[in-house]
Amino acid sequence: MPWCVSRLDGCMGNELTLAEVCDEIVDCVNRTAPEDLDGEYFAVGTPAMRGNVVNLSEARTITKETFVKWTRRLVPEPGDLLLAREAPVGPVIRIPEGGRYAAGQRTTHLRANPNVVHPRYLYYLLISPAVQLRIQAGAMGSTVPHLRVADVKSLRLPALPPLPTQHAIAEVLGAFDDKIAANEQVVIAGEDLMRSLVAVVATSVPVRELATHVTKSVDPTDFDKVVHFSLPAYDSEQDPVIEPGAAIKSNKFLIEQPCVLFSKLNPRFPRIWDVGNLPDLPPVASTEFIVLVPRSVSRSALWAALAQPEVSTTLVSYAVGTSGSHQRIRPAELLELAIRDVRDLPSSSRSLLDSAGSQVDATRRQSRALADARDELLPLLLSGRVSIGDLENVAASSIRS
Incomplete structure (x- = not known):
């Protein structure tokens, strides 16, 4: 049942533009950040945003000085969003913790107005199939599709549910991503163990x-x-x-x-x-x-x-x-x-190594299943066709398994 006619205390009204739900929409510096192989900061451009996650292997490492220059108009905060507006158009990532991530080329930095939209809800809304279709439809260019900053600001979003509902939706979907993030730490620990076992050879x-x-x-x-x-x-x-x-x-x-x-x-x-x-x-x-x-x-x-x-x-x-x-x-x-x-390696170390490798593989497979469940639920949830109660039950069942 759509939000506006559901029993979940109504919706917030008509469609709003992205500019109307954000406190800040700031374009990137429109040139390539100078790379420093020893840099401890990252310029996150569109190649580093595939799958709506930050891929550091595709980001440019930069110095602190470059980071300060590239963020002078708006310093990224954890939970802010970057939207790719060219090559390709559409991916969205959340700025991670750590204070080391700048908007790279062809991206736009978004900061949600928390009085209008829950920041994490906005992330899920922007990566949803319905909004991605709108983003792609607004892209211009016969050779390389792209969005202008004005297009980003004028992007129309589906009517928002009330903030408490947004928060509940963000929490349920976020539980999937939080479990995936926890699994990633298990993977990192397992791979660290595997490397350490071999390092003594x-x-x-x-x-x-x-x-x-x-x-x-x-x-x-x-x-x-x-x-x-x-x-x-x-x-x-x-x-x-x-x-x-x-x-x-x-x-x-x-x-x-x-x-x-x-x-x-x-x-x-x-x-x-x-x-x-x-x-x-x-x-x-x-x-x-x-x-x-x-x-x-x-x-x-x-x-x-x-x-x-x-x-x-x-x-x-x-x-x-x-x-x-x-x-x-x-x-x-x-x-x-x-x-x-x-x-x-002694046989005991080889056995432990193989066991750790199997655990890493199993954990990754669980994360894929969680991501698939999240992606199936996301459009149902954002359209209001699945209730918060139903979604919480599914999420709890998936995450326990």
Whole structure:
């Protein structure tokens, strides 16, 4: 039942524009922030906003001085929003805690008016399918669709429910995201444990002694659907995407057995993907990955050896490219790189390593299920077709499972 005719104490009236529900709408500095590889701050541009989360591997690291310059018109606060208005149009992220995040190029900084709209409710409203359709419809440009700042300000939002209802909706949907965030901490702890178990190994061998480099490629258009292990999928919680084969215009590597994918791009932020149980649909990997099948070691052990800090440090010195975010390594360089020989680990450590790897995988799968449940509920909730009571029961059941 729509909010305006539901029993949930009415709605706040007619549609409002984004400008009418925000205290601040400030465009980014319209030039690229100077990158500093040792910077401890981040300029979050549109490439770093895929999946409506901050992907630091795609953000530009900047100095404190640059951060101050880039935020002089409005200093971001936790819970503020960034809206991507070009390349691509539409993603929205919430500014994390920490005070280190500036609006990057082609983004607009939003600060909700809490007397009109709950900030987290506004986030969910902006990423909802209905509002995303409005955003896409307002995008201009035949070659590269984009929004002007004026378009952002004039974006019309569906009628808002009362603030208490907004708060309840934000809390229920936020419970999913909070559990996903808690799971991410479990994943981080598990991966830290895996790295620490391998860090004690004193002997080294080339990667090629522990893994076989697989280069078999296929044309995805030969298949009706494929499961695509891409860089954007990695950045979106390592969640491969089912895509029509016809929608993929270039050859991909065929994944025929469990493996570890190692990204060639930007080794300063390593992307190392432990691919375990294969899906029923044909799995394919971006050619930006190096496909490694473990030899005489487990996938978790190979992952942990490749994830040692010195691997990234060494590969950064090998990388070629015009900037930090566009540098690449060559497969031959990775295969000859010396990594810790995990075959020398005692059996108890190998067992603990594999157990930690399994827990990391299970936790990620739970997070994907939570995200799917949230995404299914979001449009029902925002349209008022699901009551707060129904939603709270579903959320509690999903999060306990």
